[in-house]
Amino acid sequence: MSDILNGKVVIVTGAASGLGRATAIAAARHGAKAVIVSDITEVPREGGGPTTAEIEGLGVSARFVAADVSRRADIDALVAAADEFGGVDVMVANAGITLRSDGADVREEDYRRLMAVNLDGALFSAQAAGERMKALGRNGSIVLMASMGGIVGSGMTVAYSTSKGGVVLLAKALADAFGPSGIRVNSVSPGTIDTELLRKTPGVAEAAEGFRQRTPLRRFGQPSEIGDAIAWLGSDLSSYVSGISLIVDGGLLSVI
Template sequence: MAELLTDKTAVVTGAASGNGRQISLAFACHGADVVVADIQPEPREGGTPTHEKIASETDTTADATYVECDVTNTDDLEEAVEAAEEFGGVEVMVNNAGIFRDEDFLDVTEDEYDQLMDINAKGVFFGAQAAAKRMVERDRGGSIINISSVAGLEGSGEYPTYCTSKGAVRLLTYSLASALGPNNIRVNGIHPGIIETTMTSEDVPIVGAELGEQFLETVPLRRNGQPEDVADAAVLLASDLASYVTAISFVVDGGMTNTQ
């Protein structure tokens, strides 16, 4: 397999579990050194911590380190980006950390709203800012990838706060692509559909056993996505193969959004 990210350094938030974990592993397999940034090192699904798995199991010379990072804390985000200096400085930033809430709009509390927006939107904003500052200082360009959701493309009465947060990520991505383009910093968004992760299976009711088969009938490819599907999209957007690609919403949903 050709290594598309050789000599690059990436910071990935929410990298202990799920999509962030797989993105980190895929980056390492393609030659990138990775800063695994998460609130805890243990994967939600169990197993070896991501940074240890990269060091012991990926068949490349890539290296990895873990940094404790609460994305609602701007100092933590700065420290995660600072950790990339060990490998030569951040060139790829993946703002992946996020949570899901299933709520009735009339029952949403201010605290619930603030928690979700702080993690899903504020964390992306200031994660991108921390990385962009270093990228501008080094004057070598870079790639910022924001993980949104198909919920950021369409509204849903079942989880309005989540949709609000992911819609904010989509518009932030477009805005940053315009602001940072003159510095040769590309900013793109990935919008996953239903991806089989522990968070999805435990927190998103639509993929429960009672709705699973019915839901899959709405997906042209007739399967749920895998974290590898999201990771492959991230590898492409991080690589020089996408050197003229910025301000896009890369939808990874098996065709669901545009065929319903």
């Protein structure tokens, strides 16, 4: 479809389903040399196997690597897995969770579990990839998955919004830390995208139709549209873009 990622080795966490899967496939469609598809296990929803098979079907090398993003050691092993193809060029820290109950009374253990995946996971993924890119002398690109929920708050998603707001700032801070080495760090903030997470998260699912009606483009986003935005951030076409949160929301945050 394009060759903007030509020659690049791309790692995507949380890539066995939803936006991660779409991002991994988009990387292949945009000419990546290899895609490392990672998730905590092989079989959530669509699955790591079918995702790697689809990428290989496009003529691009792919590997599934199990990694829990809340464990730094897992992420170090994940980044090392890219060395088989010449080392990581693009890290997409996509893995994230929501909670069934995430109001002001969010339970301590739920809050800590969510932060461990959404915020610690983004930090560990960026740290490990950034260190490896530096060692390889690569002008790499790190993309963190934030959310419109990290830009505006909601009483239904207290921990989630807090974690994603942290991701937006994490990208800015790491853009400064890694910038002198030629490594860019950005985040992407999707609006309402048509995924299982959106459909199955209580409260969010009900609110989604209202969001759709208020969205200037009057539709949900498709996962591939997030994958395309991330491909651009991963590519040299965005070579002077660092520290931003790219909002991909059909215009919703411009009007609410």
